Amino acid sequence: MSIASAARVVIDLDVPGPTISRHLYGHFAEHLGRCIYGGFYVGEDSELPHEGGIRLDVVEALRALQIPNLRWPGGCFADEYHWQDGIGPKADRPSMINTHWGNVEENNHFGTHEFMALCELLGADPYVNGNVGSGTVQEMSEWVEYLTRDGDSPMVRRRKANGRDEPWKVPFWGIGNEAWGCGGNMRAEAYADLARRYATFCRDHGDNKLYRIAAGAADDDLAWTEALMKAISCLGCGRDPKNIFQAVSFHYYTVAGTWENKGSATDFDLADYYRTIIKAQDIERVIRGHSAVMDAYDPERKVGLVLDEWGTWWDVEPGTNPGFLFQQNAMRDALVASLHFDVFHRHAERLVMANIAQTVNVLQAMLLTDDDDGLVRTPTYHVFEMNKGHHDAVSVPVHVVEQPAPYELDGERMELVSASASVKDGRALISISNLDPVASLDVVLDLRGAEIREPSGRLLTASKPQAYNTVGEPGAVAPVRLRVEPEPRGLRVTLPPHSFATVSSAI
Structure with a gap:
């Protein structure tokens, strides 16, 4: 694993977008x-x-x-x-x-x-x-x-x-x-x-x-x-x-x-x-x-x-x-x-x-x-x-304002961070992926427009991108708890390489 990269994701919790059917x-x-x-x-x-x-x-x-x-x-x-x-x-x-x-x-x-x-x-x-x-x-x-x-x-x-x-x-x-x-x-x-x-x-x-x-x-x-x-x-x-x-x-x-x-x-x-x-x-x-x-x-x-x-x-x-x-x-x-x-x-x-x-x-x-x-x-x-x-939640704007430089292959660019967010029934749900297969990612979730309470996180990752589940090993790739830390702008999480996470919080 290479040294961790950093990202900052701005989420406007008080700016409603279209409903996510x-x-x-x-x-x-x-x-x-x-x-x-x-x-x-x-x-x-x-x-x-x-x-x-x-x-x-x-x-x-x-x-x-x-x-x-x-x-x-x-x-x-x-x-x-x-x-x-x-x-x-x-x-x-x-x-x-x-x-x-x-x-x-x-x-x-x-x-x-x-x-x-x-x-x-x-x-x-x-x-x-x-x-x-x-x-x-x-x-x-x-x-x-x-x-x-x-x-x-x-x-x-x-x-x-x-x-x-x-x-x-x-x-x-x-x-x-x-x-x-x-x-x-x-x-x-x-x-x-x-x-x-x-x-x-x-x-x-x-x-x-x-x-x-x-x-x-x-x-x-x-x-x-x-x-x-x-x-x-x-x-x-x-x-x-x-x-x-x-x-x-x-x-x-x-x-x-x-x-x-x-x-x-x-x-x-x-x-x-x-x-x-x-x-x-x-x-x-x-x-x-x-x-x-x-x-x-x-x-x-x-x-x-x-x-x-x-x-x-x-x-x-x-x-x-x-x-x-x-x-x-x-x-x-x-x-x-x-x-x-x-x-x-x-x-x-x-x-x-x-x-x-x-x-x-x-x-x-x-x-x-x-x-x-x-x-x-x-x-x-x-x-x-x-x-x-x-x-059926209301989407809210997400802006990845800081992130690692895109990877380039054969003239095409691959963004290393993907994210979206929504609000429903007094809770916010943020989804974020670290698409980098080799480096971890320290992410600041810059949450604006609402006060967050009791955040929690879940993480899906594996030892390698090729990992999969079998009858004999059904949990080789399965969600685990993700540590979510407070940060002056909102929250901070660290995502391993090739991982997907969700962060949920009352607002």
């Missing part, structure tokens, strides 16, 4: 690898504790995160999923081939009713992603009716025959997925017209109001976002863009290498680490770009921006199915999550939802399970748990 801490569960089958769902014959086949230790662990929403059934899978194959008696449900992810056969035992039961167990709002790529407008319209309509209708009668009398509340609805790629290889303008059509027939039934989300861009494809905004706005004609769809999405993965050679989740050197953090920090530029395009067509910000797939993407673990996207989750991944959340908090006026990919056993997962009773909380899980006090 809890939905920025959303999750994603696709029929991919062992996310659904073997992750969330173990079947009704399993010896593991379950409710209707839903694995209860997974539910318990996720309830501790207070997860706000869950996106399902995809992803790319959504555009080959036909919902009517996943309802009714399980013995009568036809099987299908998951052509996107491993060409494995699925029995459709986890379908609409099982997903809605999972959301109820989690206390999470359902985010259902409809099939535009290989489906029909009628199919999607009838799915909305089946889920959300009360009274009497053909789909209501069918739902009741399958054991559910009352309609569900479904607030979030996706109009396809990655229409520029696996969702149909469409041009932006062609998809924009389809999105208008599909969204029109996704009706609001009774008091269920759908928040319709158009499938948006990859990374910084601003032209795609502009095509969607043009499709719902006419710059002064008086049309309310919220009448068609209420949000546009985009996807952004932290891929430090190339798509053909992404690199290992755990076997990496310092240069790989720096490249990863630089790529993760670039999410701020991308969000600013999409926001600027949207502002031109929607200056009142009535249309939301949704990042419904984000996270690290590494090569799969050796010996696992390449189509299952199973990767380990190290301290480096936790820091990618922590700095993403700082960016999300800063852009909470336009960014209304984000969904990490994915919740269990796939990509940057919260939980890893085995076929027996093993359950591992990943380093990323702990970032979500430590940050849950930001849910």
Whole structure:
């Protein structure tokens, strides 16, 4: 470890900003690898504790995160999923081939009713992603009716025959997925017209109001976002863009290498680490770009921006199915999550939802399970748990006014300090990351505008950025108490290399 660096972070506790929607801490569960089958769902014959086949230790662990929403059934899978194959008696449900992810056969035992039961167990709002790529407008319209309509209708009668009398509340609805790629290889303008059509027939039934989300861009494809905004706005004609769809999405993965050679989740050197953090920090530029395009067509910000797939993407673990996207989750991944959340908090006026990919056993997962009773909380899980006090809190300005010089690699700069803060229910919560992999950081938290009382801190770090948790060593990366000292300007903390911390205080 090298000599400690110093930083000063000014936090204006009395200057309220936009509310940080809890939905920025959303999750994603696709029929991919062992996310659904073997992750969330173990079947009704399993010896593991379950409710209707839903694995209860997974539910318990996720309830501790207070997860706000869950996106399902995809992803790319959504555009080959036909919902009517996943309802009714399980013995009568036809099987299908998951052509996107491993060409494995699925029995459709986890379908609409099982997903809605999972959301109820989690206390999470359902985010259902409809099939535009290989489906029909009628199919999607009838799915909305089946889920959300009360009274009497053909789909209501069918739902009741399958054991559910009352309609569900479904607030979030996706109009396809990655229409520029696996969702149909469409041009932006062609998809924009389809999105208008599909969204029109996704009706609001009774008091269920759908928040319709158009499938948006990859990374910084601003032209795609502009095509969607043009499709719902006419710059002064008086049309309310919220009448068609209420949000546009985009996807952004932290891929430090190339798509053909992404690199290992755990076997990496310092240069790989720096490249990863630089790529993760670039999410701020991308969000600013999409926001600027949207502002031109929607200056009142009535249309939301949704990042419904984000996270690290590494090569799969050796010996696992390449189509299952199973990767380990190290301290480096936790820091990618922590700095993403700082960016999300800063852009909470336009960014209304984000969904990490994915919740269990796939990509940057919260939980890893085995076929027996093993359950591992990943380093990323702990970032979500430590940050849950930001849910629906009011963001406040944070200024890193003194910090170590940025690291430079191949002409790109990597900031070594990331921070954000919020206020809710008479408490302030400050999140701060020391992204330097080799040097500790002495931080003065210059707190202005409120008196602080009884501060406390938590720290997430590890012996090295490559550290991760296993069934045999579940606490290799886990939160510990952080010493918080008074300082004339506010508080002082010392952060080890590659660490994430939260400081909470009554105000």
